Amino acid sequence: MIDENLWKDLEAPQPDRGRSTRRLFPESAHDIRLGVTHPGRRRMLLLRADARAADLVRPLLNDLPQTHGLHLSCSSLSARDFELQVSLTADTLREVFTPLAEDIARTVKDAPGDTVLEAAVRRFLHWQQLMRTVGVDGLGKEARRGLYGELHFLREHLLDNLPPLSAVEAWTGPEGTNQDFQLPACAVEVKSTVAKNPVTLRIASERQLDDTGVSRLFLLLVSLDERRGGSGESLNTTVDRVRSLLLSPVAVARLDTQLARIGYFPHQRELYDEPRYTLRRVDMWNVSGSFPRLVEADLPAGVGDCSYEISVSALERHRATSQEVIGLIRGTDG
Known part of the structure; x- marks a missing residue:
C-alpha cells in the first residue's frame, strides 16, 4: 500500500x-x-x-x-x-x-x-x-446514505471481530464486486434507507443476491433517521471514527483508497458535515433457498443487467441474527 x-x-x-x-x-x-x-x-x-x-x-x-x-x-x-x-x-x-x-x-x-x-x-x-x-456538490443523498450504512457495518461488525487490515480488505464494494463485503465464510450486501417503514428494497443487478461461489450470503438493511443538525453522526464523523480504529498505516491507506473509489474525496470534506444520521435499526436476512430474488441462472438467454425490487414483508421467514453473522465473520460458525 x-x-x-x-x-x-x-x-x-x-x-x-x-x-x-x-x-x-x-x-x-x-x-x-x-x-x-x-x-x-x-x-x-x-x-x-x-x-x-x-x-x-x-x-x-x-x-x-x-x-x-x-x-x-x-x-x-x-x-x-x-x-x-x-x-x-x-x-x-x-x-x-x-x-x-x-x-x-x-x-x-x-x-x-x-x-x-x-x-x-x-x-x-x-x-x-x-x-x-x-462534481462540486459531492456525493448525492442516496450515495451518502449507502456509504454511511457500509461504514456502520464495517465499524460495528468487522472491526470488532477481525484485525483492522482484514476488516478493511473485506470491504470490496468500492471495487465493483457483486456484494459490498466479501469474507472467507460469507458475503454481505448492505442497503440503507430513511423510509420509516420500507415496503420494498431495490436490488441493483441479477448478481447482487446471487450466492454462486459464496458459502453464505446475507442482506442487511440499515434504517436511518436523517436530519440537519441534531445529535446524529455526520458522514465525516463516521469516517473519522472508523479511521481512528485502524492502528495500521496500511489499513488507513486501504480505507482511504476505498473511500476515494466511491467518490468521498478529502478536499470536499466540508460538504459532508451535514446531514446527520441516527441509527434506528438493522435488519438481517439469510439469502438462500426460496429467498425472493432474480439470479443470472433464472434469466432467459439474451437478458441481463436487471434491477428489481423485493418486498420487505416477504423476507420475514429468512431473518438472520447478528450473532449468526458475527460467528461467520470470526470463523467460529459453520
Missing part, C-alpha cells in the same frame, strides 16, 4: 535536480514506480513500456480530457522505451492522488505487456469520470 510515509521518504531534500523513485510491485514484469521531482517535489506515478505499447495508447492520449490538478503524459526515453507519467499538479488533490496512483498501479501490474499503457490510461479516465460525476 502507498502511504504518506513513502511519499515523505521520496520528498527528502536532494542535492541535485532530478527525481527520487521507488519501484512498486517488484514481482511484476512491469517497471512501475512512484516518483518525486526535485526541487519542485511534484508527486508522480511512472510506468515504462516499449514502443508497441506506446503505439497502442496514442489514440487515447489524443482525446484525453484535462482535469485540474492532474496531468498525464507519455514521453520517449529512447527509440524503444517510453514512460507514462501521471502527475499531481495541485495540492488540493494531494489526498486523492495517493489512492488514484495505487489503483492505477494495481490495475496494470499484471496487464499484458503490449496493453499496459492502455490499461493505465483507461484507469486514469475512470478516475476522471468519477471526479466529474461527483
Whole structure:
C-alpha cells in the first residue's frame, strides 16, 4: 500500500535536480514506480513500456480530457522505451492522488505487456469520470446514505471481530464486486434507507443476491433517521471514527483508497458535515433457498443487467441474527 510515509521518504531534500523513485510491485514484469521531482517535489506515478505499447495508447492520449490538478503524459526515453507519467499538479488533490496512483498501479501490474499503457490510461479516465460525476456538490443523498450504512457495518461488525487490515480488505464494494463485503465464510450486501417503514428494497443487478461461489450470503438493511443538525453522526464523523480504529498505516491507506473509489474525496470534506444520521435499526436476512430474488441462472438467454425490487414483508421467514453473522465473520460458525 502507498502511504504518506513513502511519499515523505521520496520528498527528502536532494542535492541535485532530478527525481527520487521507488519501484512498486517488484514481482511484476512491469517497471512501475512512484516518483518525486526535485526541487519542485511534484508527486508522480511512472510506468515504462516499449514502443508497441506506446503505439497502442496514442489514440487515447489524443482525446484525453484535462482535469485540474492532474496531468498525464507519455514521453520517449529512447527509440524503444517510453514512460507514462501521471502527475499531481495541485495540492488540493494531494489526498486523492495517493489512492488514484495505487489503483492505477494495481490495475496494470499484471496487464499484458503490449496493453499496459492502455490499461493505465483507461484507469486514469475512470478516475476522471468519477471526479466529474461527483462534481462540486459531492456525493448525492442516496450515495451518502449507502456509504454511511457500509461504514456502520464495517465499524460495528468487522472491526470488532477481525484485525483492522482484514476488516478493511473485506470491504470490496468500492471495487465493483457483486456484494459490498466479501469474507472467507460469507458475503454481505448492505442497503440503507430513511423510509420509516420500507415496503420494498431495490436490488441493483441479477448478481447482487446471487450466492454462486459464496458459502453464505446475507442482506442487511440499515434504517436511518436523517436530519440537519441534531445529535446524529455526520458522514465525516463516521469516517473519522472508523479511521481512528485502524492502528495500521496500511489499513488507513486501504480505507482511504476505498473511500476515494466511491467518490468521498478529502478536499470536499466540508460538504459532508451535514446531514446527520441516527441509527434506528438493522435488519438481517439469510439469502438462500426460496429467498425472493432474480439470479443470472433464472434469466432467459439474451437478458441481463436487471434491477428489481423485493418486498420487505416477504423476507420475514429468512431473518438472520447478528450473532449468526458475527460467528461467520470470526470463523467460529459453520
